[in-house]
Amino acid sequence: MKLQFSDADEAFRLEVRQFVKDHLPPEIRRKVELGLRLEHADYVTWFRLLEARGWLTPGWPVEHGGPGWNAVQRYIFDEETLLGGAPRIIASGIQMLGPVLHAFGTEEQKKKYLPDIRQSNTWWAQGFSEPGAGSDLAAVRTTAVLEPDGQHFVVNGHKVWTSYAHWCSMMFALVRTDPNASKPQEGISFLLIDMNSPGLTVRPIRLLEGGTDLNECFLDNVRVPVENLVGELHKGWSYGKYLLGHERTGIAGIGSCKQQLARARRLAERQGLCDDPVLQARLAQFEVELMALEFTALRLLCDHQQSRTPGVEASMLKVRGTELRQAIFEALLDIAGPDAVPFSAAAQHLEQLDEAATDPELVALAANCLDARKLTIYGGTSEVQRNLIARATLDAF
CATH class of the missing domain: 2.40.110.10 (Butyryl-CoA Dehydrogenase, subunit A, domain 2)
Structure with a gap:
């Protein structure tokens, strides 16, 4: 089954894809594709390129520098930038504080802080x-x-x-x-x-x-x-809840799931496992689960789709998306097998990578898998999110 978007949305997708191809610095793309550690300067470089195009703050109002995108365009932007090897937008000022200041801040606070957030x-x-x-x-x-x-x-x-x-x-x-x-x-x-x-x-x-x-x-x-x-x-409790709603929606990480699943298929080919039926069944299962997650996310973007349990959608996406990403990272380790064992913290940096004995395609696998353990903890643990979903669902009936 293929997701269907409008002609305008598909044209926008191609525009974003071409922008990433033309403007993302190759050294940053290489770090992302290999799972290497990104430094502050890497993020700032990419964020300023996005800001120059007017694309850094998709969730902000137009009068404060937002591009005026609808929810589907924001979704496409997130997906295409990640699939193109770009860093995800992690700056808390952009994704979390900005929306809070727009909604609840004074005019003086907006004038003082929002421009510097946009300029990184x-x-x-x-x-x-x-x-x-x-x-x-x-x-x-x-x-x-x-x-x-x-x-x-x-x-x-x-x-x-x-x-x-x-x-x-x-x-x-x-x-x-x-x-x-x-x-x-x-x-x-x-x-x-x-x-x-x-x-x-x-x-x-x-x-x-x-x-x-x-x-x-x-x-x-x-x-x-x-x-x-x-x-x-x-x-402040009300403002904090408003902020976390923005955080947990992004934590679903559908673009990141696609990014890492494509990495798993490349690694399987490299390791000579393309004909392994067990592995291929495992990757196919990830595809099915990812498609279900994506359909759920897009369904919730539709204006006419009103949930009977408003407020829990972000928790649903957060739980499923983070657990799926963890499973894909574990599969990456299994695909690499013993080749994933060598680990050098120094080789996590691009400038030291060429001197490392470990294969560049494998050097970060163990680190990435270990780092992924945090996905189901930050932004509210999966256990807490499931309690929120259960309570809201039971209260709705």
Whole structure:
């Protein structure tokens, strides 16, 4: 069965495909295709090329630099850029904070922060998770106390699993501003924090595959101007839920699934396994599951398709998409067999790859598979998402 798009959508697909082919730097494409580690400069280079074309912020309103695409065009853009070997858009300011500021920020906040996000001059860290408050964000304990003069909040606490914080100059954070609220969700606010503030310390977390994409952030009497409060005081829980809806939809990663499945087929041919019936059946099963996931995602994009359980679609896509990606990465390891065993963290960098003894096509497989374990954890674990889906579904009947 083949998905059918309109002639206009197909023309747009070809436009995006050609843009990626013509403008994506070859060294960045090679890193992505081999699963090598991307540096901050790689992302900034690609993001600025997209911004110059007006394509970096597809979810933003036109008046703030968005391209004015419909939901199907955004879907096609995500798919074609990934299939073309481009990095996915990971910047939290673009995908998460931007929509929140558009919906709830002041005009001064929009003027101050949105242009620098678009130009990749400012990268934002997501200060949500804490020890004991990962998937249960209502349990955040980082406090923000308003000074007597009402000009600053004083923030104290500990954020963890903060992606790319070492690249970021700002953080948006959920903080507890009313410890006596009757419900935990009612005493949380949404603050914008300068990462260079005195008292804020970033400590890297070493990952299984050798990277340091995740960090801990310690806040010790960090003073934050009151104008950095987004929306109303104590209403941050609502803004956080709004933000996570945008995050989990993208986490489905249909384009990434297609990208890695194509990689698996290339590797199977390279390893002489094209005629292995068991492997081919396994890859065919992935194709079927991916098609079902894609149909579900596209169905939810239709204006006339209204779910009986609104709000859980993102959780459904997140669970299925992340588990499918993990399964494909495991298949990649199985296809490579013993050839996937050699692992060199140094060879994760393109400039050192040619000196590595490991085959370039295989050097990152183990690291990629280990890194994929996080997919079903961040953005809300699969277990938590299944509880949300079950509760919403039962409440709807």
